[in-house]
Structures are given as structure tokens and as C-alpha cells.
Amino acid sequence: METPAAPTFRFAHYLTVQPTDIDELHHVNNVRYVQWVQDTAAAHWHAAAPPEAQAHYVWVVREHHIRYLHPALLGEELRCTTWIGEVRGAQSQRFVRIERAPDGQLLCEAETQWVLLDPQTKRPVRVTPEMVERLQEPV
Numbered sequence: 001m002e003t004p005a006a007p008t009f010r011f012a013h014y015l016t017v018q019p020t021d022i023d024e025l026h027h028v029n030n031v032r033y034v035q036w037v038q039d040t041a042a043a044h045w046h047a048a049a050p051p052e053a054q055a056h057y058v059w060v061v062r063e064h065h066i067r068y069l070h071p072a073l074l075g076e077e078l079r080c081t082t083w084i085g086e087v088r089g090a091q092s093q094r095f096v097r098i099e100r101a102p103d104g105q106l107l108c109e110a111e112t113q114w115v116l117l118d119p120q121t122k123r124p125v126r127v128t129p130e131m132v133e134r135l136q137e138p139v
Helices: 030-048 051-056 129-135
Strands: 011-016 058-068 077-088 091-100 106-117
Touching: 011 030, 030 058, 030 077, 030 091, 030 106, 030 129, 077 129
Parallel strands: none
Antiparallel strands: 011 077, 058 106, 077 091, 091 106
């Protein structure tokens, strides 16, 4: 997985590793990284999209590609940074980098393909240029 350079605007979400995130090897379980990737995308959508858009659309994961590089440990503060890549039809590519906040050490990087749905019909909906613009603006 080659992560392209992030655009000028990126959305950052911070968290602190909790005891429930830790596995039997005394570091963050890989499943928690997947959850954080999804949580970061959701936080960005909720910060960028107006309430009416949030009520009329829902994003679902089509595919994740995740690379784990270094472990995260109990009590560490992490910075989860995301940005949008290519948008085609109802699909949007999103990148997430999870770093240790104090020193910027890259722990995990992910590329996810998301699909925009109408929550009533569960059918794909085309991502509009206005949505892309909102997701690329500072919030």
C-alpha cells in the first residue's frame, strides 16, 4: 500500500490508549486500529457535513487495507489524521495515519474505500462535488 502525500488540508482526531485497547501482548490490539480508522472517518464526516446531509446519507466500508508498523502502548496519546483521495460515483477513497502524538512516530496507516448510501433504500448515492469540497475544507 503506497500512501500518497497528504493534501494541504487534513482532519486530525486525538485519543489516548485505554486499558480496554490492550491485548495479551500488552499493546493495542489490531482490531482497535480498525475501529479507530472508522471512528476518525466518522468524526471527520460529522465535523464537515451539515446536519441535513448527515440525516440523508450514511457511509459504509467497502474495503480496508491496513499496515501496522509499530505498537501503541497503554496511556499513549495518538493522533489519527485523515484525508480524502479519489472520489468516483458513490465511492470515496480515504487515508488514515495513526501516529504517536508527542513524537510523530507512524504506528499504522490505512486506505479505505467507502460507499455513500441512502439510509432508507440502502442504495448507493453519487458523491456530489459539494460533498467533496466540504470534506476538503478546514473544519
